[in-house]
Amino acid sequence: MIGIENVTWTYPHAEEASLHGLDLTVAPGEFVVLCGASGSGKSTALRLMNGLIPHTHDDGALTGTVAVDGLDTAVAELDAIGLVTGTVLQHPRRQFFTDTAEEEIAFAMENFGFPPDLIRSRVAEALDRLAGAVPLETRLRDLSGGQQQQVAIAAATAHRPRVLVLDEPSSNLSADAVERLASTLGELKAQGVTIVVAEHRLRYLEDLADRIVVMAGGRIDVEWTAAQFRSVSDADLAREGLRGRVHTADLPGLPAIGASVNASTDVDGVPDGALELAGIRCRLGGRVVLDIKCARIPAGSVTAIRGVNGAGKSTLARIVTGLQRSRGTIRLDGKKLGRLARQRASAIVMQDVQRQLFTDTVAAEIALAAIDAPNPPDIDMVLVGLDLDHLAERHPLSLSGGQQQRLVVAGVRVSGHRIVVFDEPSSGVDRRHLASISDQIHQVAATGAVVLLISHDEDLLALAADQQLVLTPPDRQESLVAGIETAEQEAAR
Numbered sequence: 001m002i003g004i005e006n007v008t009w010t011y012p013h014a015e016e017a018s019l020h021g022l023d024l025t026v027a028p029g030e031f032v033v034l035c036g037a038s039g040s041g042k043s044t045a046l047r048l049m050n051g052l053i054p055h056t057h058d059d060g061a062l063t064g065t066v067a068v069d070g071l072d073t074a075v076a077e078l079d080a081i082g083l084v085t086g087t088v089l090q091h092p093r094r095q096f097f098t099d100t101a102e103e104e105i106a107f108a109m110e111n112f113g114f115p116p117d118l119i120r121s122r123v124a125e126a127l128d129r130l131a132g133a134v135p136l137e138t139r140l141r142d143l144s145g146g147q148q149q150q151v152a153i154a155a156a157t158a159h160r161p162r163v164l165v166l167d168e169p170s171s172n173l174s175a176d177a178v179e180r181l182a183s184t185l186g187e188l189k190a191q192g193v194t195i196v197v198a199e200h201r202l203r204y205l206e207d208l209a210d211r212i213v214v215m216a217g218g219r220i221d222v223e224w225t226a227a228q229f230r231s232v233s234d235a236d237l238a239r240e241g242l243r244g245r246v247h248t249a250d251l252p253g254l255p256a257i258g259a260s261v262n263a264s265t266d267v268d269g270v271p272d273g274a275l276e277l278a279g280i281r282c283r284l285g286g287r288v289v290l291d292i293k294c295a296r297i298p299a300g301s302v303t304a305i306r307g308v309n310g311a312g313k314s315t316l317a318r319i320v321t322g323l324q325r326s327r328g329t330i331r332l333d334g335k336k337l338g339r340l341a342r343q344r345a346s347a348i349v350m351q352d353v354q355r356q357l358f359t360d361t362v363a364a365e366i367a368l369a370a371i372d373a374p375n376p377p378d379i380d381m382v383l384v385g386l387d388l389d390h391l392a393e394r395h396p397l398s399l400s401g402g403q404q405q406r407l408v409v410a411g412v413r414v415s416g417h418r419i420v421v422f423d424e425p426s427s428g429v430d431r432r433h434l435a436s437i438s439d440q441i442h443q444v445a446a447t448g449a450v451v452l453l454i455s456h457d458e459d460l461l462a463l464a465a466d467q468q469l470v471l472t473p474p475d476r477q478e479s480l481v482a483g484i485e486t487a488e489q490e491a492a493r
Contacts, residue, residue, distance in 0.1 A: 001163060001194045002026035002049055007064030009044060012057060014398055018044045019218040022064070026196060028162075031189050033205050034198040036215035037241035037430040038402025042198035043090075045215070046165045048073065049196060051081035069162055083112055086156035090168040090401055090427065091352040092148040095155075099139050102127060104155045112159055126154040133180060135310070138285040145172035145351050145424070146309025146456075153184060163194045168401065170201050171427035172351055174308045174456045178204050200243055200430055201457075206230060214240050241430045249461035251468040254303055256295035259288075260312050262470035273299030273333055275320070275419060275450040280328035282315055290315045290326070291474040297452065299418075302445050304461050305454045307471035313454045314351070316471070317421045320452065321346035332418060332450070347417040351424045353408040357396040362388055365396055366410055373416030377443075382410050386436050402429045406437065413440045420444050421452045426460045438463035 004024040010017040019041050026032050034042045047053040048066045051073045066073045069084040089095050098104045105126045109119045127136060134147045143151070149169060157164060170178050182204050189195060189208060199205065202212070212224040221240065224232060234244035257264040258280075270276060275297040282290040290312035297303050305313045318324035322342030330337050337345065350356055359365045366383065370376040383389040386406040391399065396407055409425055422441060426434055434457075441464045445451045453465055461468075 001028040001030070001069060002196070003065075003067045004045070004048060005065045007048060007062070007066060009048070009053060009063075010061040011398060012059045013395070014060075017061075017218060019048075022048075022219060024213065024220065026194060028194055029189070029192045031185075031195045031205075031208055031210045032197070033202065033209045033212045034196065034215060035200065035202060035212060035240075035242055036221065038406075038433060039400040040215040041218040042215055043167050043401060044218075046087075046167055046196065046198055049163065049165050050085045050087045051076070051078050052087075079112070082108070083159065084161055085163045085165065086159070086161035088149065088152050088156050088164070088166040088169055090171055091354075092145075092152035093141065093352065095152060096140050096148070099141075101130060101134060101136050101140065101151045101154070104140060104151055105158050108155060109159050114159065122158050126158055130154055133177070133309075135285070135287070138287075142284045144310045144314060146174060146177045149173065150177070150180070153181075157188065157193075161193070163196070164188060166195070166197045168198060168200065168427060170199065170204060172309075172424050172456065177309045178456075182208065202229075202243060214242070216240075238431060241432050243431045243434070243459060248458050249304070249465060249468075251304055251461070251465055254295065254297065254467050254469040256292060256469055258292035258294065259474040260291045260471050261293075261295075262307065262472045267294045267296055270296055270334070271298045273448060273450070275299070276329075276331040276334075277320075278329045278331075280316075280319060280326055280330070282312070282319060282324065282326035284315070288474045290319070290471075292316075292328075295469065297450055297469070298467075299450045300445055300448050301466040302441055302451045302453050302464050304465035304468040305452055305471065306456075306461070306468050308473070311471040311473050313471055314423055317348060317423050317452065317454055320419060321348050321421055323348075342419065345417060346419040346421065347412045347415045348421040349405075349408050349412050349423060349425045351427065353404050354397065356408050356411075357404065360395055361393050362396060362399070362407055363392040365407060366414060369411030370414040370416075373414055376414045376416060379414055382413050382440070386410050386440065387433060401427070402433060405429055406433060409437055409440055413444055416447070417449065419450045419452075421454065423454045424456070425453070426455060426457045434459055435463065 004022055007019055007022045008017050009019040036042055049068055054062045055078045071081055073081055096104055097107050102123055105123045106119050134150055185208055209226050212229045213220055214222045237244045255265045255267045277292050277295040280292040307313055319326045322339040359368055366379050412420055425437055455461055
């Protein structure tokens with residue numbers, strides 16, 4: 001089904017090749033997981049399979065051959081390759097062309113000229129599967145990252161491709177969404193779809209994968225069958241830079257009350273330097289997406305913001321940093337902060353960090369971030385700590401996803417802001433760099449900043465967080481309360 005023979009690829013303007021003599025064969029119906037350290041070539045290998053290389057990088061240097069379902073991807077038309085392949089990117093919003101889930105699922109089939117009746121039936125089928133997890137009436141841009149990804153999978157598979165490639169599909173997903181992802185991939189595998197997944201989180205795939213391929217330096221370093229992988233020790237995984245058993249974070253709860261708070265508790269007193277939230281309420285797409293009556297977020301420590309996809313975590317981040325309008329009041333050190341004041345006082349690492357890269361070198365990106373910092377740390381030491389020092393003269397957009405993630409973390413580290421939000425900072429990050437990111441988060445908190453860490457990554461939370469605020473969708477919480485009240489009333493009768 002997929003044949004990659006002796007492929008070497010160098011991106012335009014890159015000094016070194018990203019792939020070196022890569023050989024990989026994937027049989028029809030096989031489920032293969034590509035893994036390895038950040039920058040090892042996983043995402044580049046996927047771009048060979050869906051034709052993005054060389055078609056969208058026609059001034060790069062490619063040697064060797066790539067065939068997918070009998071098509072030579074270097075000479076076949078991109079739409080012909082797209083008809084037999086489906087792709088899900090790490091950040092799904094980059095691949096959306098429309099405003100709603102219904103339109104997005106229909107989009108590819110319309111472009112391929114499918115009959116209208118067939119399009120309608122497949123769209124209806126896909127929407128039925130999504131209905132329980134995604135608010136279908138909400139515009140795609142207002143969905144959470146996990147909800148966007150579920151729509152992206154539905155859109156990528158509606159035209160029934162024979163090959164599906166996914167790049168870090170679990171990176172921004174809650175535990176329940178990962179279960180749905182695994183279930184969806186299992187169904188596609190049972191239908192005979194050939195699946196290739198580039199991932200750092202491996203355990204949810206161990207009952208699905210037929211083969212695990214570990215990449216290093218643009219080459220295949222080692223391969224395991226599914227049976228072999230199950231017996232690989234954590235020490236062996238660590239030597240390959242791979243994540244092992246998930247370490248569940250058991251964190252104390254932050255006192256808070258409100259419809260969005262999973263377990264409301266009394267809020268007493270205001271710690272020195274705390275960020276106070278009072279009466280925060282936000283509506284998007286005609287529904288309430290965040291409702292926090294009262295919360296106190298302490299300075300000098302790391303507060304994890306947790307909850308299912310769509311619980312309002314990223315909305316809270318945007319409100320705190322002044323990027324989203326809402327009702328309510330926010331105070332820092334007892335002083336009320338309007339939106340502009342919060343923007344000046346805040347820094348954020350977004351889920352899609354490419355939106356935060358502005359300069360032409362890694363060094364310039366860090367210098368820009370530190371330009372107004374009152375007491376910036378040693379920039380060279382920050383680069384060393386995040387394993388970016390050897391990339392100082394590289395263009396940020398030429399880096400891998402994990403390297404870009406660490407670059408934006410480095411920028412936030414040197415910025416000196418009082419309020420710092422890390423929104424899924426470990427997506428695309430391998431085992432070794434997970435520890436370095438955790439260390440930088442702790443160092444930001446040590447400056448006395450209020451630090452919010454939004455993440456589904458249990459490994460990162462166990463390393464970095466001190467306490468947690470668990471959010472739940474306000475409508476779900478209100479339904480739960482209503483159900484409890486109804487049950488109590490019935491019992492009273």
